[in-house]
Amino acid sequence: xxxxxxxxxxxxxxxxxxxxxxxxxxxxxxxxxxxxxxxxxxxxxxxxxxxxxxxxxxxxxxxxxxxxxxxxxxxxxxxxxxxxxxxxxxxxxxxxxxxxxxxxxxxxx
Amino acid sequence: xxxxxxxxxxxxxxxxxxxxxxxxxxxxxxxxxxxxxxxxxxxxxxxxxxxxxxxxxxxxxxxxxxxxxxxxxxxxxxxxxxxxxxxxxxxxxxxxxxxxxxxxxxxxx
Numbered sequence: 001x002x003x004x005x006x007x008x009x010x011x012x013x014x015x016x017x018x019x020x021x022x023x024x025x026x027x028x029x030x031x032x033x034x035x036x037x038x039x040x041x042x043x044x045x046x047x048x049x050x051x052x053x054x055x056x057x058x059x060x061x062x063x064x065x066x067x068x069x070x071x072x073x074x075x076x077x078x079x080x081x082x083x084x085x086x087x088x089x090x091x092x093x094x095x096x097x098x099x100x101x102x103x104x105x106x107x108x109x
Numbered sequence: 110x111x112x113x114x115x116x117x118x119x120x121x122x123x124x125x126x127x128x129x130x131x132x133x134x135x136x137x138x139x140x141x142x143x144x145x146x147x148x149x150x151x152x153x154x155x156x157x158x159x160x161x162x163x164x165x166x167x168x169x170x171x172x173x174x175x176x177x178x179x180x181x182x183x184x185x186x187x188x189x190x191x192x193x194x195x196x197x198x199x200x201x202x203x204x205x206x207x208x209x210x211x212x213x214x215x216x217x218x
Contacts, residue, residue, distance in 0.1 A: 005164060006186035023162050023190055027136060028215050030162055053132050053139055055114060055211070057166065077115035081132055102164070104213055106137050 005032055005057060009098045013037050029105040035061065037095035045087040050105045055079035059099025062091035084108065114141055114166060118207045122146050138214040144170065146204035154196040159214045164188035168208025171200035193217065 003022065010018065013036040023030040029050075040046070045066055056074040063080075064071035066087035072080075082088060093099040112131065119127065122145040132139040138159075149155070154175055165183040172189075173180035175196035181189075191197060202208040 002187070002189040004184075004186040005188060022188065025160065025215060025217055028213075030213065051134065075113075077113040078111070079114060079131065080111040102211075104137075104139065106134060108134055 005100060005102065009034060009100070010036050013095065027107040031101075031103045031105070033101040033103060035059065035090070035093035035099040035101070037093055038090070039092045040089040045089050047085060047087050048082070048105075049084055050107050051084050052082040053079065053104040053106070054082065055102050057100045057102055059094040059097050061093045061099055061101075064089050064091050114209060114211065118143060118209070119145050122204065136216040140210075140212045140214070142210040142212060144168065144199070144202035144208040144210070146202055147199070148201045149198035154198050156194060156196050157191070157214075158193055159216050160193050161191040162188065162213040162215070163191065164211050166209045166211055168203040168206050170202045170208055170210075173198050173200050 001023065017036075017038050018032075018034040020032045021029060022032055039062075056076060056078050058076055061074045062071040063074055066089075071091045074080075110132065126145075126147050127141075127143040129141045130138060131141055148171075165185060165187050167185055170183045171180040172183055175198075180200045183189075
């Protein structure tokens, strides 16, 4: 299995984020997510059973944790680890260029 | 835990690759590796018990699998999955600019 994270990117805003699973193994899932200006729905919070390590590789995003007062502005290369159950949402992504995320979901058992 | 993959990069060739563990959990280890022209030692092959998903994020590298006739030339965004035990080596990395790798090591049990 092989590929490139920066190919087949949308050239214009799309209706929804693109999500591709690059690797799925017991306890591990690696995804590429491509956003084109999307944000999480109003009032929606992710609350995931698995841990997530995520890095933004191009574009920009505003990531908000429920336990923080303000959203974090993420730029290329910014990564963070989201503990299981920690509520978060995406307040917005770059409307002008694709935002490419790499997410590593890990079941800690 | 949070950070940026593209900060604190070497400005010149160093004696050895830099390896930083970004996340270590049971069955999972995420590393940033920064190469500045290094190659694997002559005759050396990696042969790892764990599976490795790896992506090259900047720079260039020549990655050779023992079961392939020629090295693959990797550019920014190129990722591949290395099954446990599959012998491979790095024939070379960009001597002119840092090569940044992100490696996800996963124990499949």
